[in-house]
Amino acid sequence: MSPQRSEQLLLIPLRLAAMSAAVICFLIVALLVLESLPALNNIGWRLLSDANWRPTPAAADGAFRVTPMVVATLVITAGAVLLAAPLGLASALFCRFYASPSVAVVYRRLVELLAGIPGVIYGFWGLVVLVPLLGAWRPPGASLLAASLVLALMILPTVALISESAMRAVPQRYVRAAAALGLSRWGTIRSVILPSARRGILTAVILATGRAIGETLAVVMVVGNIVRFPSGLMEPVRALTGNIALEMGYASGDHRSALFFSGLVLTGLVMVLVLFANRLGHRGAISDA
């Protein structure tokens, strides 16, 4: 078989696999839209303008405002990323440039282990350790801050591992050239490593944000789940994911449809995030050239 021929054969399953991924993604969005339609028809703008969230199966006597949960989701995620991004980056720099080789190996294994712990474990830890600690200071403890802290801990390994591999991908000759120019270790990091690895680090932060925005169980356990606009760090709020998890099993009719709408909004948020990331990455590439 000629090389071209075998390549052609390989191409078919690859195309099929790529296409099915795209189709599945499309079908999921289509399902969300389809299931949200009853809510959009029967509830409509009230999803934004109702006084609060008091779902009942019949749209007429319920209230279905989802905006407080959208805002809460964004604030919780922003808090988690603001905490995890610098810490994750610092962890990557330590592991790559400051730790001795033996320490670096052990440290990296630890971070990898942390990355593998499922969200529900972080949530349980938050519920039995973190929330009572925060509660002793300012009850009830379950709060926006608790959720951001638990999520930050959860996504920190993602930031650390991916940005470290981006730093490792910086060509060695850059580093040697920097050393030849007499740059200090920090000088090399600041003016050579970080600018070259910028896109990889950005990808790390975006992936981590995606994980934080979609995390459900860990958030439900520590956030308090009261539907209202965030008014302080120590106030309980409810995230979109938590809303679906808490009520989907018990919902029917327009209530169920409104929950699918929550899911659609969540998917929309993630899409905006990805588009945003693409644009940022693009701009970086141009200025690199």
Place this chain on the structure above:
Amino acid sequence: MRRLLLGVLALALAACGNGDQTADSATGGRLEITGSSTLAPLIAEIGARFEAAHPDARIAVQTGGSSRGISDAAEGLADIGMSSRELTETEQRRLRQHRIGVDGIAVILHRDNPVDRLSREQLVALFTGGVDNWQEVGGADRAVTVVDKADGRATLTEFLRFFDLPREAIAAHLIIGDNQHGIRSVAGNPGAIGYVSVGAGTVEAERGTAIRLVAIDEQWPTLETVRNGDYALTRDLILVSGAEPSALTLAFIDFVRDAAVHDLYADFGYVPAAE
């Protein structure tokens, strides 16, 4: 795990029994059961025993909340619906009810809270935000944290019905999903007040979890008081079926109410209905 073991046991028994047991047409086939998450684990275990005794029967149990169970049974999507709340009048007209047991709802506080009994009025005041410090009901100077269940839970419906409160009246600081989540939330907060199934609460308190079950108007929530009716905050556990249930459906409901499976009720802290 226990459920899995029972399932395996049921399969093994079914395999052994196949040779000498003649197929009983009345108890062959598949039963779809949906509804209350309070009842589902119990019914699943009873189902495993039923399958062991009737190798031709398959009992499929799914959770989805009492309302889902009731509507599935009414629309014929399920053979049996499980409900841990009272049926509305419209629902009652379309379905046959089979009361199988009783579950109490206990008000729980943190173990370090010195309050051990509350009156009905005090409870209403606590849950609606009228009292926001434990000092006002004989406790320490500490803020009250009200732990409430998420919308759609039968426990919430029954709790509101007992105190004759509308949903909006509860001034919740925390909203939780299942019993475990509620128990952990109360155990982690000395000012918390919440409510859970008496069975789950008793088991956890005995295990050393930092919660306390309190008396309502001097009525103590225990399995004994739930059984003999001395504790008023209870709810019926109900199976519902369509107006004309199949022979298998009736056979299973009889099996669920049989004294031979009462030990399983005790495992979950429920009280089986008297014959």
